[in-house]
Structure formats: C-alpha cells, structure tokens
Amino acid sequence: MSCLVIELRADDTLIVNGSCLRVRNKTRVEFTSHARFLFGKQIMKPEEANTPARRLYFALQIAYAGEDGQRNTALERARDLAMEFSSHTTSGLARHLCAEALSAAEESDGYSALKHARRLIQHEDAIFKDAREKCA
Numbered sequence: 048m049s050c051l052v053i054e055l056r057a058d059d060t061l062i063v064n065g066s067c068l069r070v071r072n073k074t075r076v077e078f079t080s081h082a083r084f085l086f087g088k089q090i091m092k093p094e095e096a097n098t099p100a101r102r103l104y105f106a107l108q109i110a111y112a113g114e115d116g117q118r119n120t121a122l123e124r125a126r127d128l129a130m131e132f133s134s135h136t137t138s139g140l141a142r143h144l145c146a147e148a149l150s151a152a153e154e155s156d157g158y159s160a161l162k163h164a165r166r167l168i169q170h171e172d173a174i175f176k177d178a179r180e181k182c183a
Contacts (some may be wrong), residue, residue, distance in 0.1 A: 051078040052076070052077050052078075053078075053086060055075075057070060058070065062090060063083070083111055085111070085112045085161075093105065098175075099128070100141075100171040101171075103164055104161065104167075106128055107157065107160045107164050108121075110125055111157025122152060125149060126149060129148065132167075133145045141171070
C-alpha cells in the first residue's frame with residue numbers, strides 16, 4: 048500500500064477535509080487514503096486575503112480543503128473573482144494563471160489550482176512592487 052508522508056513541526060497547522068488541526072509536537076503523518084489537505088505556508092488566513100490574487104487563492108483554498116458545505120459556494124466565488132481579475136488586468140500572464148487555476152479547480156484538482164494561484168500572487172506582488180518603486 049502506498050501512502051503520502053508529511054512531517055510537521057510543533058505549532059504547524061494542517062487542514063484535512065475541512066478540519067483544522069494544530070500540531071503540538073513534531074510529528075509525522077501518513078495519509079493512507081485520498082484526502083484534501085493543506086499545511087504550513089499553504090494555508091492562508093482570511094485576513095491575509097487582501098489583494099485580488101490573494102482573494103482568489105483564499106476562495107480556491109476553501110473550494111479545495113474547506114468543509115463540504117462551503118466548497119461549492121467557494122468555487123462559485125473563485126469563478127467570479129477570476130473573471131473580475133481577468134477583466135481588469137492588462138497582463139496576459141495574469142489572465143493565463145487565472146484561467147489555469149480556475150480550470151484545475153473545476154476539474155477537482157485543487158492542489159494544482161492553488162499552485163497557479165500562488166504564481167498569480169507572486170506576479171501581482173512583482174507588479175505592485177514595480178508600481179510602488181515608480182511612485183517613489
């Protein structure tokens with residue numbers, strides 16, 4: 048039987064199928080069956096969703112690893128956010144990343160959706176940094 052093993056440090060957070068777990072001691076977890084999970088820096092807190100790309104990431108996070116009752120609503124929110132982001136940006140890369148993230152989420156590949164959304168956040172951060180430097 049194959050399984051996925053992750054090692055977590057004390058005070059790490061792990062979300063498994065919508066349940067949030069806090070790790071007290073360094074531990075090793077083995078997933079022996081399919082689970083929707085996120086851990087560590089992959090988890091975005093609601094107050095961190097303060098830019099368009101971060102709001103999309105947060106919606107995709109809930110669509111992937113949220114509680115069952117939240118997932119469909121979060122996916123619909125992600126669709127709306129991706130369309131809004133794409134319609135307001137001039138960046139072809141940003142539009143491409145939005146489309147890839149949304150496509151992956153709609154195909155139930157939440158982990159890939161979040162990977163694309165993280166790249167979108169990096170792109171957005173770089174654009175905001177450039178804009179701040181030009182204004183200074």
